[in-house]
Amino acid sequence: MKKTILVFSLLILALLLLFQFSKYTLISGDLRIEYVMAIIAIVFLSIGIFINKKTQKQQPVSNTKIDxxxxxxxxxxxxxxxxxxxxxxxxxxxxxxxxxxxxxxxxxxxxxxxxxxxxxxxxxxxxxxxxxxxxx
Structure with a gap:
């Protein structure tokens, strides 16, 4: 449970940092908005794939037989x-x-x-x- 909370906290922190970085680059004019949107989309896609793999993990089947x-x-x-x-x-x-x-x-x-x-x-x-x- 603690591990799950830590992972999601780090994900939220990473997303906030990404948004702040994209805001900075847009204000400074160093990066076009299409690139920022693409980066954000890729990050969200990666997070979605990661969460899907974690939730779809199969439960180990016990080999013990019912008595x-x-x-x-x-x-x-x-x-x-x-x-x-x-x-x-x-x-x-x-x-x-x-x-x-x-x-x-x-x-x-x-x-x-x-x-x-x-x-x-x-x-x-x-x-x-x-x-x-x-x-x-």
């Missing part, structure tokens, strides 16, 4: 497991309910059951425990 026996040992039903996967994706109870075509109270019940079975106090803790147990 189905652990799911059975914990007593997690198929529907609770579906809810757990959706919770791991960061969906809210309402979003999960709409996706699985059930009521929100049903999802709340499943999440409560999952928290008990995984011995977790919060959804984030349940996800962390699930990842450690290789069930998601």
């Amino acid at each position: 189905l026996q652990k799911i059975e040992v914990l007593g997690i039903s198929k529907r609770e497991y579906e809810v757990l996967r959706e919770v791991a994706l960061g969906l809210s109870n309402q979003e999960i309910a709409e996706k699985l075509f059930v009521s929100e109270s049903t999802i709340k019940t499943h999440v409560s059951n999952l928290l008990v079975k995984l011995n977790a106090k919060r959804r984030t803790q349940a996800i962390q425990i699930s990842k450690e147990l290789n069930i998601i």
Whole structure:
């Protein structure tokens, strides 16, 4: 997070310096406006390509397999497991309910059951425990 803030701060600083330099060169008459516009366009194109490459970076695929026996040992039903996967994706109870075509109270019940079975106090803790147990 700190690295991202630093990178964007440096980009903003570089752009401000570029604009000040272009303003100076236009006032002094050393450079024509077409060249300044071309330089600014190239800089913005480069920044766009850089940001696109950073955001399109593929997430590393883990080679760990899901431990189905652990799911059975914990007593997690198929529907609770579906809810757990959706919770791991960061969906809210309402979003999960709409996706699985059930009521929100049903999802709340499943999440409560999952928290008990995984011995977790919060959804984030349940996800962390699930990842450690290789069930998601």
